[in-house]
Amino acid sequence: MAPAATGVSNAAQAPTPSRFDPTFTQHVLDTMGSNVTERNRVVLGSLIRHIHDFAREVELTIDEWMAGVRFINAVGRVYSESGQTRNEAHRLSDILGLETLVDEIAHKIISESDIDPTSSAILGPFWSPNAPFRENGGTIIQDAAPNGRVVLMHGIISDLVTGKPIPGAVFDIWQASANGKYDFQDPQNQTPNNLRGKFRADENGKYHFYCYYPTAYSLPTDGPSYQLLQMMDRHPMRPAHIHIMVTHPEYKGCTTQLYPKDDPWLSSDTVFAVKDDLVVDFTSLKGDDKAELELDYNVILAPKNYTGKPF
Amino acid sequence: MAPAATGVSNAAQAPTPSRFDPTFTQHVLDTMGSNVTERNRVVLGSLIRHIHDFAREVELTIDEWMAGVRFINAVGRVYSESGQTRNEAHRLSDILGLETLVDEIAHKIISESDIDPTSSAILGPFWSPNAPFRENGGTIIQDAAPNGRVVLMHGIISDLVTGKPIPGAVFDIWQASANGKYDFQDPQNQTPNNLRGKFRADENGKYHFYCYYPTAYSLPTDGPSYQLLQMMDRHPMRPAHIHIMVTHPEYKGCTTQLYPKDDPWLSSDTVFAVKDDLVVDFTSLKGDDKAELELDYNVILAPKNYTGKPF
Numbered sequence: 001m002a003p004a005a006t007g008v009s010n011a012a013q014a015p016t017p018s019r020f021d022p023t024f025t026q027h028v029l030d031t032m033g034s035n036v037t038e039r040n041r042v043v044l045g046s047l048i049r050h051i052h053d054f055a056r057e058v059e060l061t062i063d064e065w066m067a068g069v070r071f072i073n074a075v076g077r078v079y080s081e082s083g084q085t086r087n088e089a090h091r092l093s094d095i096l097g098l099e100t101l102v103d104e105i106a107h108k109i110i111s112e113s114d115i116d117p118t119s120s121a122i123l124g125p126f127w128s129p130n131a132p133f134r135e136n137g138g139t140i141i142q143d144a145a146p147n148g149r150v151v152l153m154h155g156i157i158s159d160l161v162t163g164k165p166i167p168g169a170v171f172d173i174w175q176a177s178a179n180g181k182y183d184f185q186d187p188q189n190q191t192p193n194n195l196r197g198k199f200r201a202d203e204n205g206k207y208h209f210y211c212y213y214p215t216a217y218s219l220p221t222d223g224p225s226y227q228l229l230q231m232m233d234r235h236p237m238r239p240a241h242i243h244i245m246v247t248h249p250e251y252k253g254c255t256t257q258l259y260p261k262d263d264p265w266l267s268s269d270t271v272f273a274v275k276d277d278l279v280v281d282f283t284s285l286k287g288d289d290k291a292e293l294e295l296d297y298n299v300i301l302a303p304k305n306y307t308g309k310p311f
Numbered sequence: 312m313a314p315a316a317t318g319v320s321n322a323a324q325a326p327t328p329s330r331f332d333p334t335f336t337q338h339v340l341d342t343m344g345s346n347v348t349e350r351n352r353v354v355l356g357s358l359i360r361h362i363h364d365f366a367r368e369v370e371l372t373i374d375e376w377m378a379g380v381r382f383i384n385a386v387g388r389v390y391s392e393s394g395q396t397r398n399e400a401h402r403l404s405d406i407l408g409l410e411t412l413v414d415e416i417a418h419k420i421i422s423e424s425d426i427d428p429t430s431s432a433i434l435g436p437f438w439s440p441n442a443p444f445r446e447n448g449g450t451i452i453q454d455a456a457p458n459g460r461v462v463l464m465h466g467i468i469s470d471l472v473t474g475k476p477i478p479g480a481v482f483d484i485w486q487a488s489a490n491g492k493y494d495f496q497d498p499q500n501q502t503p504n505n506l507r508g509k510f511r512a513d514e515n516g517k518y519h520f521y522c523y524y525p526t527a528y529s530l531p532t533d534g535p536s537y538q539l540l541q542m543m544d545r546h547p548m549r550p551a552h553i554h555i556m557v558t559h560p561e562y563k564g565c566t567t568q569l570y571p572k573d574d575p576w577l578s579s580d581t582v583f584a585v586k587d588d589l590v591v592d593f594t595s596l597k598g599d600d601k602a603e604l605e606l607d608y609n610v611i612l613a614p615k616n617y618t619g620k621p622f
Binding site: 019020021024025027028031032033034035036040042043044046047048050051052053054055056057058059060061062064065068069070071072073074075076077078079080081087088089090092093096097098099100101102103104105106108228231232233234268270272 | 330331332335336338339342343344345346347351353354355357358359361362363364365366367368369370371372373375376379380381382383384385386387388389390391392398399400401403404407408409410411412413414415416417419539542543544545579581583
């Protein structure tokens with residue numbers, strides 16, 4: 001049944017301790033048939049090799065393996081029992097740093113000039129495809145929060161190469177309310193699409209709207225991901241942040257997050273999504289009776305066909 | 312928040328391609344606090360390192376990562392929606408070879424003599440703690456199956472070091488019926504504990520009872536594990552087998568499986584649990600009107616404190 005070994009067999013291999021059957025992993029890989037796509041052979045081959053190397057490296061015990069089996073079942077059970085509003089496998093990969101790593105792999109661009117495009121950061125589980133378009137100068141605050149501090153957020157979206165503004169670029173923003181919860185999680189206090197909205201940059205590439213100063217929050221503390229954080233003696237906090245996704249048909253989109261510079265969780269964000277150019281300064285605002293703070297944030301997008309310097 | 316790096320940071324590392332942030336994985340590991348047990352630091356540190364190395368090695372795409380997230384959620388959903396009778400995460404680790412590898416890590420003994428203890432093989436998801444004790448000479452067949460071929464199975468359980476029999480050793484057997492299903496999976500045709508039973512070796516270390524010639528079967532073909540097998544162009548078949556678990560308080564227990572020598576799936580068992588000394592010869596039986604076949608199988612157990620040769 002086993003086909004001849006293919007290229008993947010020779011892919012990068014961690015050294016395998018010789019005390020265990022040195023042919024076993026290759027035997028498992030060789031049961032893959034001839035109708036596997038080349039990409040699946042590479043990806044699944046590497047995954048199996050790393051799982052085996054992990055087990056041999058730590059001499060994984062039967063009890064530890066069974067704990068892992070129970071853990072994986074429990075992750076999907078949360079998804080099922082929450083009515084699929086809580087994506088625990090997504091959260092799990094976030095606390096292991098995997099989403100941030102995949103984001104880096106997908107979006108890393110090394111600029112050919114001194115100017116870099118805006119860094120990306122993970123999407124997270126709370127983006128909604130249904131956020132409404134709102135007018136520039138409007139607000140995403142549908143439901144006032146007792147401790148919410150209103151911010152006038154504005155800036156210019158511009159082209160990495162030419163430096164020119166990008167009229168019509170879409171600035172999609174979503175954020176948790178002052179209680180640290182998104183509309184999905186907080187139906188008692190928030191109407192659908194509270195603190196979500198899309199704004200279209202004007203002819204000068206400018207956007208502006210009102211939102212809240214962001215609030216740090218804890219990941220849920222009742223599921224398997226939190227149990228894993230506890231095993232690792234890690235806190236469940238995300239620094240305060242505003243999510244944005246900036247798109248235009250002729251540019252590479254940028255999904256990212258912005259963090260107040262004085263947040264205490266910046267260096268230990270539980271999902272590892274902080275990058276230096278995403279740490280921002282909210283300043284006091286005078287003369288606008290709608291907001292007490294201001295955030296001036298410009299976004300730089302790379303053209304769709306921009307490749308940058310090779311790695 | 313991050314403690315100083317500990318020993319695990321210097322553990323075996325796969326080469327990390329340098330095109331991505333070379334400090335990222337260490338940063339994730341360093342967020343572990345000081346109250347992690349040393350074992351958890353090693354195991355979870357290695358797991359995170361291998362997950363990251365896997366993602367970098369194959370340059371995992373966002374779509375592939377999201378497919379993985381959906382897959383993990385789906386695995387636990389099967390467990391939840393089956394009323395927990397179907398342990399999909401266990402099955403998943405089996406088809407990736409992980410249970411067989413963990414079994415090898417736990418049970419590998421290199422004998423100091425020419426005689427080896429009976430090889431172990433994976434427990435699988437169908438063992439029951441509730442199997443009844445039955446008398447030697449009895450049968451585990453409670454519910455006759457239309458195509459079942461009855462086997463008289465017998466043998467001696469003996470000590471690896473002295474060669475002497477082990478009176479009182481418990482021989483626990485379980486098997487699928489002729490339709491390839493265990494009692495758990497087949498309540499229409501099978502009563503609880505059909506084809507399960509424990510036998511206590513007599514004063515000469517001997518056991519004997521009636522069972523069925525085993526039947527090859529397919530893993531379920533309706534869940535995420537099967538989808539993964541299809542992606543790998545692998546069949547879902549297990550060779551025909553009889554499960555046994557042989558125990559005695561003064562010996563290392565042996566959980567294993569026995570396979571008829573002419574089974575077509577021996578070399579490509581979908582859970583990789585076949586070993587040479589577990590392939591057996593069923594022979595024709597004359598003069599016993601209860602059975603048409605015979606299996607003579609002796610089990611060799613290592614004393615509890617036996618360490619064998621060092622690896």
